[in-house]
Amino acid sequence: MGVKRETVERDASIRACMAAHLRAAAFAVHVMRCVQAELIRFDPKAAVHVDRGGKYIHLYGEAQGTAFSILLTDSEADAWKADGPYALDRYIWAELAKKGIRPMQ
Template identity: 45%
Template sequence: MSETIRRYMACHMKAASFALHVANGVKRQLRQWDSTAIFYIDHHTNFFLLYGQAFGKPFQLLLTLAEVEVFKAEEPYALDRYIWRELREQGLPVGQID
C-alpha cells in the first residue's frame, strides 16, 4: 500500500476501523508465513484483543482505541510496527520489521 493512501487512512478512518484494517493485514501476513496460523480479532467497546497461535507459539495483544489514536497521529505505519514488535517479543519469529 502506498504511503499516501496509508496516511489518508490514518488521518480519516476512525480508530476502530483503522485498527481492524491493520490487524487484518497482520493476520494475512502471518498466514502467508505460516499456513497453520490462527489469528482472532475480538473488538470490544474500547479495545481490541488480538490472539492466536503462529509458528507453534501462542500470542495475545490488548490494544486500546486510545493507543490506536496515538499511533495514528504518530505516523501511518506506527501501529503495524507496534504489533509486529509485540509479536516478536512474545517469541514469534517474524523478523525485524522496524
C-alpha cells in the first residue's frame, strides 16, 4: 500500500509542478494527450486527436462509437490551469460524460 500511495503522491506533485511552470496552452495539450491515451486504452478502436493552433487547443475524435469535440481558447486553458492541476481533467471528463463517453465502458 505504501508504494502505491507514494506513486500517487509523486504523480500529483509532478502534475502540480507542470501546472505551475508550463504555459497554459502547453499544459492543456499535456492534459488532453493524457485523456487521449486513456480513451484509446479503454477503446482501442477510438480515433482521438489533439491539435494546437492559433489561440486554441482542440481535443476531438470518436470514442465508444460517439463523436466529440472539446475546444479551449488559451484564456480558458489559463483559467482551468489556475483552478488546480486536475481541474482541466475533470472538465474534459465531464464534457465527455455528457456525450455518454466514460472510461471503463
